Amino acid sequence: MRSHSETSGDGPDYPFDETPTARAVVDGDGIVVEWNEGARRLLGHAPADVVGRPAARLLAPDSGTLRRPTADNRWIGTLALRHQDGRTLRVWILAHRRRPELGNRSDWLVVTPLENSTLVTEDDSLSATFLDQSPCATAIFDERLRLRRVNAVMAESMGLPEEHIRGLRISEIGGRPQNEELEGHMLRVLLTGRREDVQTYLGTAPQGRAQAWLARMAPLTDAEGRVRGISLSAHDFTEQYLARERLQLVNEASIRIGSTLDVTRTAQELADVCVPSLADFVSVDLVDPPDRGGEPHNGPVLAPVSLRRAAHRSVNPGDPESVVKLGELDVYPAGSPQADSLVAGRPIVAADAATTLSEWLDWDPVRADRVREHGVHSTMSVPVQARGATLGVAVFTRFRRPDPFTADDVLLAEEVTARAAVCIDNARRFSRERETAIALQRSLLPRSLPRTAAVEAASRYLPAARAGVGGDWFDVIPLSGMRVAMVVGDVVGHGLQASATMGRLRTAVRTLADIDLAPDELLTHLDDLVVRLSAEAGSEGTTGEVGATCLYAVYDPVTRRCTLARAGHPPPVMLPPGGPPQEIDVPSGPPLGLGGLPFESTELRLAEGTVLALYTDGLVESRDRDLDESRALLSRALARTSGSLDETCHDILQSLLPPAGASDDVALLLARTKGLPTSQVATWEVPADPALVGPIRKQVVQQLDVWDVSEAAFTTELVVSELVTNAIRYGERPIRLRLIHNASTLIVEVSDSSHTAPHLRRAKTFDEGGRGLLLVAQLTQRWGSRHTTEGKTIWAELVFGEDGQDGGEGGNSAVGEDGEH
Missing domain, CATH: 3.30.450.40 (GAF domain)
Incomplete structure (x- = not known):
């Protein structure tokens, strides 16, 4: 018959009689959960009378106090147990936790052999005389896989006396799962007649140290070749293990x-x-x-x-x-x-x-x-x-x-x-x-974007989650004529060096933008700078070359035209009002640092309210999806744009970046274009005759009256006189005067076909001329010049109102006679 524990799947498929062992299972709360036939034979209690009840009820009144389990989760000793008929039986008990890793929550397997006195005879053929003389730990099991003999070495390794454990199975002797596995191998040897070797833990050394053993199992046969038992020899290989x-x-x-x-x-x-x-x-x-x-x-x-x-x-x-x-x-x-x-x-x-x-x-x-x-x-x-x-x-x-x-x-x-x-x-x-680089990076990036008449802008910068801070940057730079420059760049590499290089390039871009270079020309100068930085890095013995990518765009709110050029950078995406997002086809250009290769620009007209998305590759490059899929995600997120560009930035980052953060730096710049109405721009073609400067001034004053900014008339007259007179005297036809008015700002621009730039000089005390541009510089907020495909434009910016100029005192109508180039 099968024991209760084995019919519940607690061991190998064991085909032999279980009654020679009295066994019970007690849970962590001391309740009997299993009771086999051998236990009934020993104490007379039927399973129905015991299972589900405290195990302490089986103890006789004089059983005494139980000792604590040993360190190897085992309890050995003799207990006084109460028989069903009221007798007291003193029984040697072996108990061990079936799952020591559960600690006090583990079940206890409690066993004692019932037939150990009948297992050994004088002529027992399985117990050879050499057994006790063998230096190897050896045990003999009969055809029911019950222990018949152990030598002294094996008994010592088990820590149990032979006379008490005869008749027990190996799974009943030790509570380790390895012993149940070992019994499965023994059953296979018994059924097949083939030897097996198994590495396992079979016991504990006397000092409490766990030992590793190589268990060698061989069938024992009688004269007719029938398998009558199993020989198990254990070899200690703890040190090797x-x-x-x-x-x-x-x-x-x-x-x-x-x-x-x-x-x-x-x-x-x-x-x-x-x-x-x-x-x-x-x-x-x-x-x-x-x-x-x-x-x-x-x-x-x-x-x-x-x-x-x-x-x-x-x-x-x-x-x-x-x-x-x-x-x-x-x-x-x-x-x-x-x-x-x-x-x-x-x-x-x-x-x-x-x-x-x-x-x-x-x-x-x-x-x-x-x-x-x-x-x-x-x-x-x-x-x-x-x-x-x-x-x-x-x-x-x-x-x-x-x-x-x-x-x-x-x-x-x-x-x-x-x-x-x-x-x-x-x-x-x-x-x-990383913290230092982030601090440096943030100190080099703009803390806030400037308010301009050309665009409304919002931005985001996120350092890489694990790779360290890189050299991504963005910027919005006000230019002359109400125009604005937008730039996004990415320095190759990470760390402090990349952040420092980013700062140098951002400063260079601002300097080059201040002299109003065209986008492709600006990238050419920036490329030369990166080449020099690489040469300096090599001379300092550092590893790797300096490299970067960049996208530079200039938008004019008067003409609504945008000129873009890029150096190995991802192309921008635009969202026209009422239309789908589309990628702007900008010639890719080589990355910065290669040197000597040309850059090309493209120009397109943008409807007012168009949203431009400029970004670095960390936003769209991912191991989880290809580039086209990322760009499609960007377009969909941009198409969901709300009235707030800040919210759109947040939506884009949420859509494209993983929750744990990007693997590379991310810089994102969104800009919604504005347009300047034609009513705020006035243009005159200027004849090349100094005598006609006076009528031009009168037309300017009339235009200021129309714009209701007459408080700036005096200063504007002086500036117009100087710039127009200079253009007539030193420039080339055709000459054009343009006024641009917005809020509290008035811009005066005079263009001609000459490519010769003006320069500011100081006149001596008795010089009759030479003070024109100096006077313009003193009367205006800013002034400068920029080259165009047709020639050059001299411009001056006046700010009026509470914080600006109100025309002031002084001036000389003859000042237009002494401008200079």
């Missing part, structure tokens, strides 16, 4: 620890690797990072020590052994393993936590309760040190494994912790450099 485990742990540590440049993640990887292969519970406490980017502490450590819990890991779910929560700061006094190992600068092993650490545990009763509750018997504290700096401490704890930490364990923990320490230090250095 432990050496292999250590090598495996070191190899796993080299692969798993340091997978990211994140301090907390690296500390957690150290704890994860060492549980359960080295310890049952591991905690990693680190010194708080130094303020203002300083180096970690590299001097002597003094107690008490303040450490922050970075990671811990337990064999038990929920880490119940931990007193400190992740991220909490705790103070460790002298006498604690953490402080003592840091002060000594070397690992410290406490072989008996209850006594060795008694002073500390008396000071910290919460920890003392945890030590007693979980049966902590050995701890090992290892300093986390790298490059001469103290980073923290790792504490390894054992409570489920019965064996204490050995010298080899200390060496192993030191090696694994040293690997983790270097990774933690690298992560801290990376974090420090």
